[in-house]
Structure formats: C-alpha cells, structure tokens
Ligand SMILES: Nc1ncnc2c1ncn2[C@@H]1O[C@H](COP(=O)(O)OP(=O)(O)OP(=O)(O)O)[C@@H](O)[C@H]1O
C-alpha cells in the first residue's frame with residue numbers, strides 16, 4: 001500500500017504530502033487505534049463493574065484498581081523501610097554485644113516480613129525463568145539427539161506423546177512429594193516451594209521444546225546434510241555448524257510457545273500449592289476477603305498479563321537477533 | 331590417456347516398499363585427468379544417481395568407483411559437489427560458506443592469512459568478490475550458484491561434480507556462467523562431471539558427452555567425443571558445421587529415446603556374471619568425421 005502511494009506521489013510530483021499521509025496513516029494504525037481500543041475497554045469495564053455486586057462489594061472499576069496499584073506500591077516501600085530498620089537494629093545490637101564480649105559470635109537473622117506485591121512479582125519472574133532455562137538445558141540437547149537419530153526418536157516418541165498432553169498441574173503433588181523426600185539438606189540454598197514451582201514450569205516447557213527442536217533437526221534440508229558429508233565435518237562440528245543454526249527458527253518457536261504456557265501454569269501452580277509468587281498473592285487476597293481484595297486481584301491480573309506480554313516480546317526480540325530467516329514475526 | 335576416475339560397472343538398486351527398484355545397470359565410464367564430461371538424458375533416468383555414487387553419497391549395489399587407484403567408499407572433499415540448488419548455508423555469508431569448506435580442507439595446512447587469501451581468490455574466480463559478505467538470501471540465483479561453485483573449487487577437488495549447476499538460471503546468466511566455467515577449467519585443468527539438460531551447454535563445455543538411456547535400469551547409451559578447439563566461443567561456434575553436427579547427434583539421441591519412453595533401453599539383459607564387459611553393443615564411441 002505504501003509503495004503505491006509513494007509511486008503515485010512521485011508520478012504527480014507531490015511527494016511530500018503523500019509521504020505525510022503515510023506518516024499519518026502509520027500514526028493512526030500504531031498509536032491512535034490501540035489507544036481508542038484501550039479507552040473503549042476501560043469504559044466498558046467501568047460501566048460493567050458498577051453493575052456487578054459481589055459479596056465483597058462492587059466489582060472494582062479502573063479507578064479502584066489504580067488506587068490499589070498505588071496502595072500496593074506504598075506497602076512495598078513501607079515494608080522496605082521496615083526491613084532496613086530491622087537490619088540496622090540488628091547490626092547495632094550485634095556491635096554492642098561484640099563490644100561487651102569479644103568472644104560473642106554475632107547472629108544474623110533474615111528479615112521475615114510479609115512479601116509485598118512486588119516481591120511476589122520478582123519471585124514469580126525468577127521462578128519462571130529458572131524453570132524455563134532448566135528446560136532449555138535439557139530439551140535442546142535431547143531434541144537434537146532425537147531429531148538426529150531415528151532409533152532414538154522411535155524410542156522416545158511414545159513417552160513424549162503421552163506426557164505432552166498432561167497438564168503440568170497434575171504433576172504438582174508428585175513433584176511436591178518427591179522434592180520433600182529428596183531435598184533434605186539441613187541448609188537449603190533455595191526454598192522447597194521454589195523448587196516445586198520451578199520443576200513444574202520445567203515439566204511444562206520440556207515437551208514443546210523437545211518436539212519443536214526434534215522436528216526442526218529432522219527437517220533439515222537433505223542437501224545441507226550432504227554438504228556436511230562431502231566436507232566430512234566431524235559429528236560435533238556438524239551439529240554446531242549445520243544442525244543447530246538450521247533448526248534455530250524451530251527451536252525458538254518452541255521456546256516462545258513454552259514460555260507463554262509456563263507463565264500461565266506457574267500462576268496456577270502458585271495458587272494451588274501456596275508457593276510464593278503472584279499466584280499466592282491472588283489466592284491470599286481471595287482468602288482475605290477484604291473490600292479491597294477484588295481490586296487487588298484485578299491489579300494482579302493486569303500485571304500478570306503485562307508480564308506475559310513482555311516475556312513474549314523478549315523472546316521475539318531474541319529470536320530476531322539470532323535467526324537468519326524471517327520466521328520471527330508478531 | 332591416464333584414467334583418473336573409473337566408474338566400474340555400477341548397478342544401483344533402491345529399496346522401495348514394492349521391492350528393489352533398479353535405477354542403474356552396468357554404468358561403466360573411465361575419465362581422464364582434466365577431462366570435462368557431461369551426462370545428458372531424460373528426466374529421472376538416473377543421472378543424479380550416477381553423480382551421487384561418484385560423490386560417495388550413495389553406495390553402488392554392484393561395481394564401484396575408483397579414484398586414483400583407490401575405491402570410493404564415502405563422500406569427501408576431493409570429490410566436491412555443486413548441488414542443483416546451490417545448497418549454501420543460508421545463515422552464513424558467501425565468504426563464510428566458502429570458509430567452512432576451506433577450514434575443513436586446509437585447516438591444518440594453511441595459515442589463517444593463507445586461508446583468507448584462498449577464500450578470496452576463489453570468490454574472485456567466480457566474480458563474487460563484490461558481494462562476498464552477503465548472505466544467500468540477499469543475492470540472486472546466479473550469484474548463489476557461483477558461490478556454490480567457488481565453494482566446490484576451494485576444496486581443490488580431484489573431481490568436480492556438478493548436478494545441473496545452471497538449471498535454474500535464466501539464459502543470459504547461464505551463458506555467463508558457462509563462459510566463467512570454461513575459463514576456470516582452462517586455468518585449473520579440473521576434471522569435471524556435469525549433468526545437464528541443455529544440449530548447447532553440453533556441446534559447448536564438454537570433451538565427451540555421455541548420453542544415458544531411459545530408466546529404469548538406465549545405462550550409458552552413447553558417448554560422443556567433442557573435438558572442438560579450445561578456447562571455444564559460443565558465437566563463433568554457432569556457425570560451425572561440426573558444432574551443429576554434434577548438437578544434432580545429441581538431439582537425435584534424446585528425441586529417439588523420448589519418442590519411445592516405454593520401451594526398455596536394454597531388454598533381456600543376460601546375467602551379468604557371464605557377460606564379457608567389453609562387448610556392450612549399445613555403447614559405441616561416436617565420433618564425427620572432422621572432414622564433414
Ligand atoms: N533415494 C531413492 N530411493 C528410491 N528411488 C530413487 C532414489 N533416488 C532416485 N530414485 C529413482 O531413481 C531414478 C533416477 O533418479 P535420478 O534422480 O538419478 O534421476 P535424474 O536423471 O537425475 O533426473 P532429473 O533429470 O529429473 O534430475 C528415478 O526413477 C528415481 O525415482
């Protein structure tokens with residue numbers, strides 16, 4: 001469309017106005033229309049909200065939610081101040097006791113205040129990224145191996161096909177029990193609840209990534225494989241120079257797919273297992289049942305959606321950075 | 331004429347769901363160092379199969395390929411292949427595509443600087459220096475094919491195998507590429523086997539044209555020696571009666587085969603074990619009388 005308008009512009013010698021109209025059209029498409037959409041949504045939301053009465057009061061409209069964003073941020077800041085004060089007090093106390101008795105070993109206790117909304121966001125993000133990365137580390141080598149070897153493929157395929165449709169939430173009780181049974185160090189580096197959530201995320205990411213990687217690897221153009229054969233590339237170099245780059249588009253499609261699902265599953269897992277994170281925040285607010293609860297949950301919903309969107313955009317940007325073809329769109 | 335490459339009585343059978351399919355039967359050809367041989371024949375007769383057997387990508391079910399006195403058992407860079415659809419790695423630039431080959435072949439014998447010079451030299455040979463840092467997606471089909479040829483040449487192969495290297499190109503680009511190839515071959519004296527569908531191309535480039543019968547069980551029908559002076563120029567040759575006679579011979583062969591595609595080229599082949607290999611009635615060295 002744009003090229004035709006520029007061409008006619010050239011033809012009539014009106015290049016500038018034509019280009020301008022192109023800019024205007026771009027502005028409308030990229031800025032104005034989304035803005036209109038959002039405004040219409042807000043309007044619809046506030047009108048609908050006013051007409052829904054729940055046992056916890058009216059359904060929160062945009063303004064109530066905005067208020068809660070503010071309140072949640074305030075709570076976070078207050079909690080940080082408290083935490084700092086706690087550590088200062090503790091340090092002063094320890095310094096004093098060491099001064100009185102040089103043999104005293106100062107005890108450092110961690111601050112155990114309630115996690116704020118922002119803490120929960122950070123926890124969820126760390127959990128989803130760790131689980132995702134662990135899945136990448138397992139799935140990509142496995143996918144490459146399965147894609148390269150028909151024998152391995154036949155052996156592994158039934159297992160993948162059976163586990164793929166299982167909701168990772170079904171694994172959660174098993175994961176929880178296994179983690180509590182096996183993870184029994186006296187001085188744990190990470191909390192059990194974190195491990196539970198992370199492993200659930202990993203299980204959920206694993207299958208799409210293995211399948212996509214394997215399909216990508218198995219589908220490499222036979223001619224490219226022949227090039228590698230004629231050059232007598234050693235196995236490792238073959239994987240590094242031919243197999244991996246050739247399947248990058250498929251690998252990334254799998255990664256993007258699983259990260260999106262992982263984020264959804266993580267929130268549900270946190271709600272179900274009361275593991276720290278945004279899901280727990282939602283659940284706690286629901287149990288809490290104060291007049292602000294619904295607005296806070298709505299705030300969390302918006303944040304979850306926005307973070308999911310950012311994660312997807314991040315993967316897309318990464319995909320564009322590393323892929324050589326034009327599959328990375330939208 | 332010292333034989334460099336001996337394609338010795340090869341049979342090729344492909345296993346298919348409906349039992350083995352015999353693609354080639356008793357293909358026998360000896361090629362001298364520096365010779366340019368074209369394979370011509372109808373689509374599906376088995377030209378690519380012959381090339382793939384020589385490349386080592388297929389293993390003949392019977393007979394074998396001997397290069398410099400050694401049997402070919404696997405693919406290798408001394409038998410570089412220019413694939414029909416260029417087969418460049420799309421994520422690498424032209425330079426990097428050639429580099430992959432050069433590093434693999436000369437990684438231990440050439441220094442970094444020597445390798446760089448060698449890569450650039452080969453890209454220069456096919457007139458691709460100006461676009462050597464572009465990826466295959468950013469260059470035209472003819473340019474891609476040229477990079478593919480540069481990659482094959484850079485391996486300094488004993489035999490260069492080309493599967494319809496110019497098949498996908500327009501007439502003008504094709505003519506350019508043929509001229510470049512003749513120049514390069516005159517300079518380097520490569521031994522070349524080239525598959526083509528183009529009669530003019532075959533006559534222009536080849537020392538010998540190997541015409542294959544229709545499959546299944548395809549074999550060599552006729553071999554035509556092309557005794558035209560080199561260097562050859564397409565415009566001068568256009569009026570050369572000898573050139574036109576060669577052309578006519580190949581055309582006639584193809585036409586005859588085409589008009590009766592259902593008739594097996596060789597019927598009732600006797601059991602090979604007791605067939606003296608020297609007496610192959612269909613295969614005759616065709617030569618055109620120069621005085622004609
Ligand atoms: N891997 C394979 N498995 C089974 N049959 C095959 C295989 N490769 C080739 N063939 C068969 O062998 C015959 C010869 O194929 P080939 O590709 O060598 O023909 P060609 O002369 O190169 O044709 P074209 O000019 O169209 O490229 C064909 O009938 C084809 O179907």
Ligand SMILES: [Mg+2]
Nearest residue numbers: 377378379493
């Ligand atoms: Mg072919």
